[in-house]
Amino acid sequence: MHNTDAPFDPREFRRALGMFGTGVTIVTTRTASGEAVGITANSFNSVSLEPPMVLWSLAKSARSLPVFQEAQTWNVHILSNEQEALSNRFARAGEDKFAGLQLDSGDGEAPLLPECSARFRCKTAFQYDGGDHIIFVGEVTQYDANGHAPLLYVTGGYALASRKSQAIASEPQADANAAYSENLIGYLLGRAHFQFLNGIRKPMSEQGLTDADFYVLSLLSIQQPLTPAQIAQHVAYIGIDIGQVALQSLARKGLVEESAQLPQALQLTAAGNESILHLLAAAKAVEAEIVDSLGEMDAVTLRNLLKKTIAATDPGLPKLWQAPAASAAEGAAQTVA
Amino acid sequence: MHNTDAPFDPREFRRALGMFGTGVTIVTTRTASGEAVGITANSFNSVSLEPPMVLWSLAKSARSLPVFQEAQTWNVHILSNEQEALSNRFARAGEDKFAGLQLDSGDGEAPLLPECSARFRCKTAFQYDGGDHIIFVGEVTQYDANGHAPLLYVTGGYALASRKSQAIASEPQADANAAYSENLIGYLLGRAHFQFLNGIRKPMSEQGLTDADFYVLSLLSIQQPLTPAQIAQHVAYIGIDIGQVALQSLARKGLVEESAQLPQALQLTAAGNESILHLLAAAKAVEAEIVDSLGEMDAVTLRNLLKKTIAATDPGLPKLWQAPAASAAEGAAQTVA
Numbered sequence: 001m002h003n004t005d006a007p008f009d010p011r012e013f014r015r016a017l018g019m020f021g022t023g024v025t026i027v028t029t030r031t032a033s034g035e036a037v038g039i040t041a042n043s044f045n046s047v048s049l050e051p052p053m054v055l056w057s058l059a060k061s062a063r064s065l066p067v068f069q070e071a072q073t074w075n076v077h078i079l080s081n082e083q084e085a086l087s088n089r090f091a092r093a094g095e096d097k098f099a100g101l102q103l104d105s106g107d108g109e110a111p112l113l114p115e116c117s118a119r120f121r122c123k124t125a126f127q128y129d130g131g132d133h134i135i136f137v138g139e140v141t142q143y144d145a146n147g148h149a150p151l152l153y154v155t156g157g158y159a160l161a162s163r164k165s166q167a168i169a170s171e172p173q174a175d176a177n178a179a180y181s182e183n184l185i186g187y188l189l190g191r192a193h194f195q196f197l198n199g200i201r202k203p204m205s206e207q208g209l210t211d212a213d214f215y216v217l218s219l220l221s222i223q224q225p226l227t228p229a230q231i232a233q234h235v236a237y238i239g240i241d242i243g244q245v246a247l248q249s250l251a252r253k254g255l256v257e258e259s260a261q262l263p264q265a266l267q268l269t270a271a272g273n274e275s276i277l278h279l280l281a282a283a284k285a286v287e288a289e290i291v292d293s294l295g296e297m298d299a300v301t302l303r304n305l306l307k308k309t310i311a312a313t314d315p316g317l318p319k320l321w322q323a324p325a326a327s328a329a330e331g332a333a334q335t336v337a
Numbered sequence: 338m339h340n341t342d343a344p345f346d347p348r349e350f351r352r353a354l355g356m357f358g359t360g361v362t363i364v365t366t367r368t369a370s371g372e373a374v375g376i377t378a379n380s381f382n383s384v385s386l387e388p389p390m391v392l393w394s395l396a397k398s399a400r401s402l403p404v405f406q407e408a409q410t411w412n413v414h415i416l417s418n419e420q421e422a423l424s425n426r427f428a429r430a431g432e433d434k435f436a437g438l439q440l441d442s443g444d445g446e447a448p449l450l451p452e453c454s455a456r457f458r459c460k461t462a463f464q465y466d467g468g469d470h471i472i473f474v475g476e477v478t479q480y481d482a483n484g485h486a487p488l489l490y491v492t493g494g495y496a497l498a499s500r501k502s503q504a505i506a507s508e509p510q511a512d513a514n515a516a517y518s519e520n521l522i523g524y525l526l527g528r529a530h531f532q533f534l535n536g537i538r539k540p541m542s543e544q545g546l547t548d549a550d551f552y553v554l555s556l557l558s559i560q561q562p563l564t565p566a567q568i569a570q571h572v573a574y575i576g577i578d579i580g581q582v583a584l585q586s587l588a589r590k591g592l593v594e595e596s597a598q599l600p601q602a603l604q605l606t607a608a609g610n611e612s613i614l615h616l617l618a619a620a621k622a623v624e625a626e627i628v629d630s631l632g633e634m635d636a637v638t639l640r641n642l643l644k645k646t647i648a649a650t651d652p653g654l655p656k657l658w659q660a661p662a663a664s665a666a667e668g669a670a671q672t673v674a
Contacts, residue, residue, distance in 0.1 A: 004389045021360045022360070044382075047470050081501070128474075130392065142341065154360075159499060163496055185624050187555075306529050313627060
């Protein structure tokens with residue numbers, strides 16, 4: 001183990017402390033003259049239930065220390081995962097942190113910020129010495145909470161939480177040395193994806209559509225018109241060769257047509273538009289079931305992690321959701337009959 | 338906001354406090370007579386850097402309170418995501434919590450548990466009143482940390498963390514009202530899955546294998562022999578009809594053969610085994626790239642969330658990794674030539 005006698009590396013010590021995940025709070029109060037003061041802190045914790053008490057600590061070197069030492073009341077805000085920018089704003093010194101913020105508090109009261117995961121109005125109960133910090137213990141006089149998934153701070157960076165579930169522990173594995181484990185991310189991605197698709201196979205087959213048809217229609221629902229070459233470029237990574245045949249079949253079904261503005265490029269017909277909206281409604285029903293089962297906190301984290309996985313494996317695909325290129329005809333190398 | 342004057346609902350108050358995520362620690366010490374004592378606590382936090390200090394609080398009603406009040410030294414262990422059982426063990430009263438545990442500490446020292454994300458040896462600096470709790474502030478004399486992703490406790494349950502990344506913020510969306518959003522879990526699963534597969538398409542095409550071939554070979558690498566009907570049952574949810582043709586093509590390529598023990602059922606040939614091992618090695622290389630990019634903490638969380646998504650959308654598939662059914666022939670309705 002590292003000794004904290006000299007020579008002592010504070011950065012390494014902080015890294016070890018950072019293994020303890022925390023939420024992120026903003027603590028606010030007012031100066032004697034009524035000026036709003038606030039600071040980001042993750043040193044918060046609950047202390048007592050009867051009386052209800054919480055604590056946090058502030059560096060003795062902090063400019064706002066004398067304000068908090070004199071203040072009779074202060075508010076703690078547990079930040080939601082959407083308040084990272086607010087956390088950064090209150091972590092920086094100098095600027096007018098409250099500029100443009102709408103407050104839920106009355107004149108002269110300690111500032112109360114909206115949209116937080118939970119909030120606690122406190123009156124100072126104790127101030128204790130804590131080395132180079134002062135520990136503030138407050139008695140909670142009022143509180144509220146909304147369901148917003150909280151922002152976390154873990155190992156030196158912002159983080160999201162997801163519920164850890166015993167119920168989904170690993171299946172007993174007949175051969176622990178088998179090359180193909182159920183913990184392979186590739187397997188888990190494939191199974192989750194195909195089970196998702198499974199939920200929209202019924203409307204797909206009712207419309208006589210293949211997986212490839214679905215990918216092309218959903219692509220055109222985001223960006224159109226697109227040339228066959230552009231469609232192929234977007235869809236190539238799924239391993240399906242969108243050749244003339246598939247596109248001609250969609251045209252024959254009356255779901256896509258040649259663009260009037262951009263010859264050779266394809267767009268959805270009214271029927272094609274209706275068809276993809278119908279399928280997307282089915283997809284959203286599956287999505288709602290998943291979010292319902294996982295909970296909003298886990299859904300936020302899952303989306304975040306899938307986006308990171310996509311970024312980590314991106315073969316350099318064209319952006320899907322950006323405004324269409326100035327001239328879609330640039331990629332026009334193929335035509336559809 | 339809720340007032341904490343009577344009538345005051347402690348459960349509701351605890352729920353609001355639970356919005357502040359925390360790590361999970363076990364704090365250990367010894368009685369004057371040398372008996373090991375330990376308790377699970379999430380009221381830990383860092384306090385001071387110079388001198389290095391941490392704090393945690395313990396209920397005045399706790400049986401171990403007098404022991405900690407008398408102890409000169411105690412150890413704080415930040416638990417890893419694999420130590421949930423240890424957390425539960427030390428959260429319960431009564432049993433011999435240290436039974437069977439191997440300790441890293443010498444005789445008479447406060448017990449030091451192995452495999453934790455970080456550990457801090459402390460000597461008591463202050464004991465402060467905190468309502469119905471005592472706040473223990475300790476000066477850290479030694480510490481260490483390993484890279485294990487930490488266990489979290491958020492909104493009343495164990496949780497895992499994942500790094501929140503600004504870099505993967507949403508792409509600007511041309512039409513915010515579009516039905517198909519890049520935040521659809523279905524889209525994200527599909528894209529992540531296909532990009533993963535993309536990484537093994539080269540060895541697949543070198544071997545002249547289709548996606549369907551790959552699924553059948555990997556299935557047989559987990560469980561074999563399987564009848565064509567069983568194979569079809571396992572693979573049906575991916576939307577590929579594994580009919581006679583695909584299996585016959587694998588047989589013609591010399592990758593699968595009829596089982597000697599179980600006529601009509603299929604097993605991998607030596608060449609088939611080699612072929613799937615080659616593909617799985619490529620898959621593991623993609624996996625390693627993802628884990629490298631996301632970090633181990635995020636990889637653990639991603640696997641956990643994908644398993645939950647699979648559980649939420651499971652159409653009732655047969656278990657893959659359980660020991661094969663007593664008689665695989667039960668499902669034998671088809672044969673392969």
